[in-house]
Amino acid sequence: AQAFKNSQTKRSRAMMDLQGDYRMILTGTPIENHLGELWNLFRFINPGLLGSLENFNKQFASPIENNADKDAARRLKNLIKPFILRRLKTEVLTELPSRTEITVQVDMSDEEIALYEALRRKAVEKLAAADDEPGHKQIKILAEIMRLRRACCHPKLVMPEVSITSSKLQAFAEIISELKENRHKALVFSQFVGHLEIIREFLDTQKIEYQYLDGSTPQKKRKTAIDAFQAGQGDVFLISLKAGGSGLNLTAADYVIHMDPWWNPAVEDQASDRAHRMGQTRPVTIYRLVTRNTIESKIVQLHQKKRELADNLLEGSEMSGKMSVDDMYNLIKDAY
CATH class of the missing domain: 3.40.50.10810 (Tandem AAA-ATPase domain)
Incomplete structure (x- = not known):
């Protein structure tokens, strides 16, 4: 369906x-x-x-x-x-190990804050000056939101020429170092292929073995990467959220890291279920890296509304609803 x-x-x-x-x-x-x-x-x-x-x-x-x-x-x-x-996973898979979800609040450096605020103010000025029909304005707002979300991930995703380091990448490095030291394996999801490429470069410098999958990965190579990871080849599996967020069995991992929040929590939950599913024998821990006091924080706030909408209607048997142009503009307009 x-x-x-x-x-x-x-x-x-x-x-x-x-x-x-x-x-x-x-x-x-x-x-x-x-x-x-x-x-x-x-x-x-x-x-x-x-x-x-x-x-x-x-x-x-x-x-x-x-x-x-x-x-x-x-x-x-x-x-x-x-x-x-309606059947919840906890009802039908009673032998499934526990699942723990942790939101990691990442504080940006002063340089990152200055860049983010400059981008946000420029976006507000540009949108305030625009005199478009609602449909065209919506497209422009979405483009500015996307730019801010990329800036939260890594400054180079919006300004490739800058040398500002990413606080989120540093937080990721600390988590991965600890997981590797304790012999855990992790699935790492991001919506942005460019973000995954930056993470790949980091893993290469650290000589950490990994598998990789995005929307351009051929089916045969996709299966090879999955089988290799399940067989123990690689400590990390980098996955594009929309390309590999469903339909995969990756129980070799007992940790999941979401590098950036998606609008819909159901999509993230499905991605996390690549590890927390039938066949998993260890407790699964899910990290969500959220850049504090940014548009990412506002997206996470929307998650709860979407969960409540679904739960309230389905009990006993997500942006919550369609967002208006004004709703989207308000995500950008005000500093957190």
């Missing part, structure tokens, strides 16, 4: 044309980005239950996502509850 949540895609339209006596879907994240995804899943398994998308948005999505309307949430939950069988 993960593949047809978006009602606007050709794949989704093709799914709706399938004929059969019964329909059943399986997904670990029925609500990932916004409630419109839930509507589309139910459009397939129980057409008409949630009405038209326009009516669904008016009765449920808008009140719940924008106003935290508890009555609307209760009514929606009661509608979908008879058609959902």
